[in-house]
Amino acid sequence: MAIKLKQQVAGNGAMSKLIRYAGATIIANRQSAWPLPEPEEFKMQVRSMSCIAAVALSLLAPLPTVAAEKIKAVVIDGYPAKAMWVKEFTDFFIPEVDKRLAEGGNYEMDWQESYGGSIVKPKGVLEGIKLGLGDIGIVTTIFHSSKLPSQALSAVTPFVAADAEAVAKAVDEIAKEFPTMQKEFEKQNQVYLATGVVLDTYQVFSNKEVATLKDIEGGKVAGAGMNLRYLEGIEGAVGVRGGLTDFYSMLQTGLVDHAMLWPEAAKTFKIAEVAPYMLKADLGAVNSKTITVNADYWKKLPDEVKDVLQDVAVAYRDHVAKTAMGRAASSREAYIAAGGKVLEVSAEDRAAWASAMPNIAVEWAKNLDDAGEPGSDILKAYLGKLAAAGFTPIRDWASEL
Numbered sequence: 576m577a578i579k580l581k582q583q584v585a586g587n588g589a590m591s592k593l594i595r596y597a598g599a600t601i602i603a604n605r606q607s608a609w610p611l612p613e614p615e616e617f618k619m620q621v622r623s624m625s626c627i628a629a630v631a632l633s634l635l636a637p638l639p640t641v642a643a644e645k646i647k648a649v650v651i652d653g654y655p656a657k658a659m660w661v662k663e664f665t666d667f668f669i670p671e672v673d674k675r676l677a678e679g680g681n682y683e684m685d686w687q688e689s690y691g692g693s694i695v696k697p698k699g700v701l702e703g704i705k706l707g708l709g710d711i712g713i714v715t716t717i718f719h720s721s722k723l724p725s726q727a728l729s730a731v732t733p734f735v736a737a738d739a740e741a742v743a744k745a746v747d748e749i750a751k752e753f754p755t756m757q758k759e760f761e762k763q764n765q766v767y768l769a770t771g772v773v774l775d776t777y778q779v780f781s782n783k784e785v786a787t788l789k790d791i792e793g794g795k796v797a798g799a800g801m802n803l804r805y806l807e808g809i810e811g812a813v814g815v816r817g818g819l820t821d822f823y824s825m826l827q828t829g830l831v832d833h834a835m836l837w838p839e840a841a842k843t844f845k846i847a848e849v850a851p852y853m854l855k856a857d858l859g860a861v862n863s864k865t866i867t868v869n870a871d872y873w874k875k876l877p878d879e880v881k882d883v884l885q886d887v888a889v890a891y892r893d894h895v896a897k898t899a900m901g902r903a904a905s906s907r908e909a910y911i912a913a914g915g916k917v918l919e920v921s922a923e924d925r926a927a928w929a930s931a932m933p934n935i936a937v938e939w940a941k942n943l944d945d946a947g948e949p950g951s952d953i954l955k956a957y958l959g960k961l962a963a964a965g966f967t968p969i970r971d972w973a974s975e976l
Contacts, residue, residue: 643676643677643680643681643682643683644681644682644683644877645682645683645684645685646682646683646684646685646876646877646880647684647685647687647710648684648685648686648687648710648711649687649689649694649708649709649710649711650664650669650686650687650688650689650709650710650711650712650713651689651690651694651695651700651703651704651708651709651711651712651713652664652690652695652697652700652712652713653690653691653692653695653696653697653698653699653700653715654690654691654697654713654715654819654820655690655691655820656688656690656691657843658690658819658843659773659839659840659843659895659898659899659902660713660771660773660864660895661690661713663891663894663895663898664688664713664891665688667890667891667894667895668866668887668888668891669684669686669688671887671890671891672684672883672884672887675883675886675887676879676880676883679879681877681879682877682879682880684880689709694708694709695708695709697715697718697818697819697820698715698718698818700712700713700714700715701714701718701719701722701723701763701765701867704763704764704765704867704868704869705763705764705765705869707869707871707872709869710868710869710872711866711867711868711869711872711884712866712867712868713771713864713865713866714765714864714865714866714867715863715864716770716862716863716864716865717730717799717800717801717802717861717863718799718800718818720800720801722759722762722763723756723759723760723763724759724939724942724943724946725753725755725756725759725943725948725950725953726756726759726770726862726865727800727801727939728746728749728862728939728953728954728957729742729745729746729772729859729860729861729862729957730800730801730802730861730862730863731801731804731935731936731938731939731972732859732936732954732957732958732968732972733777733802733805733858733859733929733932734857734858734859734925734928734929734968734969734970735859735958735961735966735968735969735972736859736860736961736964736966737775737776737857737858737859737860738775738776738860738900738964738966739772739773739774739775739776739860739895739896739897739899739900740772740893740896740897740900741860741961741964741966742772742859742860742861742862742896742961743770743771743772743860743862743892743893743895743896744892744893744896744960744964745957745960745961745964746770746772746862746957747769747770747889747892748960749953749956749957749960750767750769750770752956753949753952753953753956755943755948755949755950755953756770760865760867761870763867764869764870764871765867765868765869765870766867766868766869766870766873767865767867768865768866768867768868768884768885768888769865769866769885769888769889769891769892770862770864770865770892771862771863771864771865771866771891771892771895771896772860772861772862772863772864772892772895772896772899773839773863773864773895773896773899774836774837774839774840774860774861774863774899775837775838775839775860775899775900775902775903776837776857776858776859776860776903777802777835777836777837777856777858777859777861778835778836778837778838778841778853778854778855778856778857778858779791779796779833779834779835779853779854779856779858780826780833780834780835780836780841780846780850780852780853780854781794781832781833781834781850781852781853781854782826782829782832782833782849782850782851782852783832783852784852784916784918785833785852785854785918786854786918786920787920787921787924788809788920788924788927788928790854791806791809791812791833791854792809792810792811792812793810793811793812794811794812794813794831794832794833795812795813795814795815795830795831795832795833796812796813796814796815796831796832796833796834796835797814797815797816797817797821797822797825797826797830797831797833797834797835798814798815798816798817798834798835799816799817799818799819800816801935802835802858802861803816804932804933804935805835805858805928805932807931807932807933808928808929808930808931808932808933809928809931815830815831817831817834819836819840819844820844822834822836822844822846823844823845823846823848823849826846826849826850827848827849833850834846834850835858837899837903837906838853838902838903838906838907838910839899839902839903839906841853841906841910841915842902842906842909842910842913845913846910846915847910847913847914847915848913848914850915851914851915851916852915852916852918853907853910853915853916853917853918854918854919854920855917855918855919855920856920856924856925856928857925864895866888866891868884925969926969926970929968929969929970930970932970934972934975936954936972936973937954937972937973937975937976939954940953940954940973940976951973951976954972954973954976955973955976958971958972958973
């Protein structure tokens with residue numbers, strides 16, 4: 576019996592040594608007690624050593640695993656799954672959260688993704704998260720200038736940086752250093768995670784050839800939110816508010832002559848079919864997406880899950896910005912391949928455009944100041960961060976403060 580037991584547990588470290596010792600003891604006892612001890616005494620020795628072996632084997636048995644707690648998370652966005660930031664939420668954010676939680680082994684997310692208007696339209700994500708229609712959402716902040724005024728920071732400072740990574744990092748740092756942005760989301764029953772920039776820079780797409788600002792004068796231009804203010808320096812130009820998913824039909828039907836959007840979006844939504852001319856004006860990268868969580872849902876989450884969501888939101892911010900910049904050149908090439916033509920505005924026209932605009936940055940800062948928020952300080956800090964990153968504005972928007 577001892578020999579057989581030794582064979583079964585061979586190589587099992589300390590426990591196998593204990594069992595080998597038990598078997599050896601029985602044999603040694605038998606040898607030293609020759610002739611054999613009385614049958615009853617021998618039985619007692621065997622039973623004693625068998626108990627030791629049984630305990631050792633029980634310790635070697637694997638402990639029962641505790642199943643990770645499942646946490647349901649409904650993710651919403653009104654834009655379709657093919658939109659770049661939505662696709663990257665599915666392909667990057669969710670797997671990254673799953674991977675980090677799996678390392679702890681305590682929690683597992685049960686993701687339920689609802690995009691493309693199945694729960695809310697593009698403009699309805701803020702309200703949807705507020706009401707609990709979704710737990711986590713990608714809010715397009717440019718639709719909510721009255722409720723989220725501080726989120727317009729990069730939009731009110733055009734012609735500074737056409738770099739999504741630099742702008743995303745600077746805006747998100749501002750959100751962490753100044754409580755203004757987070758307080759705005761708190762009023763909407765939401766917890767701010769991170770601000771994202773999904774576009775390398777706004778350009779002007781047109782249904783007729785455009786080479787200078789003169790070619791935009793008197794035209795109708797589709798835009799969203801604050802970028803409609805850019806047109807105030809162009810004589811006769813009229814802004815028409817719309818969403819990215821509407822721009823194709825707006826151009827196709829002649830409701831507008833031009834649209835301000837970025838090359839990656841132009842490729843995704845086949846804008847070359849209705850606006851085959853792109854004026855490369857490099858109006859600037861703009862933060863327009865923010866990951867938020869319903870505040871009631873957030874309170875119920877374990878701290879471990881909260882930490883992972885916050886960390887991954889920042890990683891997603893940088894990942895999406897890098898993806899946007901990486902796709903910028905290829906998207907322009909795809910636009911050209913689809914029949915589009917790219918014309919670059921002159922440096923003189925860019926400077927003239929920036930100078931002709933009202934100083935919307937100072938207006939924005941003073942409105943926040945009047946509301947008791949540090950708007951002027953935020954503006955200066957933001958421009959300072961971009962300057963430190965190597966970006967000099969064509970127009971110093973903070974000079975009039």
